[in-house]
Amino acid sequence: MQSPPATAYQSARLPVPPEGIAAFERRDYGTAAESFVPAFERCKAERPTGDACAELAKAVAVLVATAGNDKVEDVILGAQQYIDRNVGPESIDALAMLGAVTSYYDRLTNFQKYLPAAERRLAVARKLQGPTGRVTVISAVGLCIVQWNLGQGQAAVDLLSPIAGQLPDNTPEAAVLSGRVHECLGMAYYSMDRDREAEPAFRKALALFERAEGESGELALDAMASLTNTLRRLDRIDEARLLAARIDKLARPGSKARERVAWWSSIPAADPVAAARTELASVERQYGATSPVTDMAAATLGVALIDAGKLAEAEPYVQRLEAAAINPANPASFRIKLLIGQVVLTIKRYPQRLDRVVPVIERLVTLAKQSGAGSDRLLIDYQMYAGTSLLLTGQPGRAYPFLSDAGDLLMMRLASYSDFDAAAQKETRQYSPIFKFQVAASWSLAARR
Secondary structure, eight states: OOOOOGGGSOTTOOOOOHHHHHHHHTTOHHHHHHHHHHHHHHHHHHOOSSSTTHHHHHHHHHHHHHHOOGGGHHHHHHHHHHHHHHTOTTSHHHHHHHHHHHHHHHHTTOHHHHHHHHHHHHHHHHHHHOTTOHHHHHHHHHHHHHHHHTTOHHHHHHHHHHHHTTOOOSSHHHHHHHHHHHHHHHHHHHHTTOHHHHHHHHHHHHHHHHHHHOTTSHHHHHHHHHHHHHHHHTTOHHHHHHHHHHHHHHSOTTOHHHHHHHHHHSOOOSSHHHHHHHHHHHHHHHHOTTOHHHHHHHHHHHHHHHHTTOHHHHHHHHHHHHHHHTOTTSOHHHHHHHHHHHHHHHHHHOTTOHHHHHHHHHHHHHHHHHHSOSOHHHHHHHHHHHHHHHHHTTOHHHHHHHHHHHHHHHHHHHHTSSSOOHHHHHHHHHHHHHHHHHHHHHHHHHHHO
């Protein structure tokens, strides 16, 4: 945190305590809080009108956004309220404050609160800087991230598509900013299983990041990992493995980019249970014990324990997953992922009991449809599984709606392709059993009338 020069302050504004700034810069956040927060509170008590405490408010917000937890939410919101009331809700100071607030909610992975703050940040940035100003574009990328995480991939595409072709990329800084737009656009398409549209977005992002920071830069490696996983989903495995090998060569041990492709491209861990325990501990340190991200890591450990035959030890993780999947406080997109994990766990625990897994799929499908957070591919996959399972166990009446909806979604998905290319042909072959079993269910129901 840099203290602005004295000339940058309005005459009535009180400066941020230099000892607090020094503590912040050496990452002694407790000492920084002991300096910033009391100074801000004293200032508000002594000068209730005017903007004398604005710099202190921003310092408090940056501190909380950097090192705070969910227990100090009132502190950062109090600082934001001060700026809105005493400086103005559409001021440069308000825009800076919204940057801190969105960063805070991003760190806590509280996407429900992140979304309105991100929307407001973008609106203020557009008013102050125009549609392609630097902070406007950064704000748009931030909103895109929370949108696709909440299952609003199309909204993210609609937001960034008009910007993507308008940005300069003639300097390293400009190339990075443009690259972030294309990268988030790729993630929005990827989140909707629109992998063919995700691929060119990730390729463009990778080219821009490599030009700006070299092929071993963190941004370039992360875009490379996104492209690698997209190629894998497109069934271009040879290309995906070549890129995965390139990541393995360029990335440092423990790199996030390496982890994102290692789960399918490398030799499995010698001890999957130990690896899952380590990952759960790491995620819990980063996101906290109650985060849905931590719940998903716990589910991974549950799967590893079941695979190892340690069913009793897996039970608490299974119960945790089931509770998180029905918790309405968790975003629908996370609950869908947790329900997918519950499907996997149920199949592993009761491989011969289709009656146990179908109710979980029913909850998954209902939530995906009601929230709009589930992709058509997800709905096709799980409705096909549920429908065929029900038909094979003599329940055509329950099977038919699943199979019928899966068939309709598949036809719409194929019709959206520009031509009947290799990807469309592959999906037609993969999902052709839907129509076979749909007809079988219809015959069975007709025969019973």
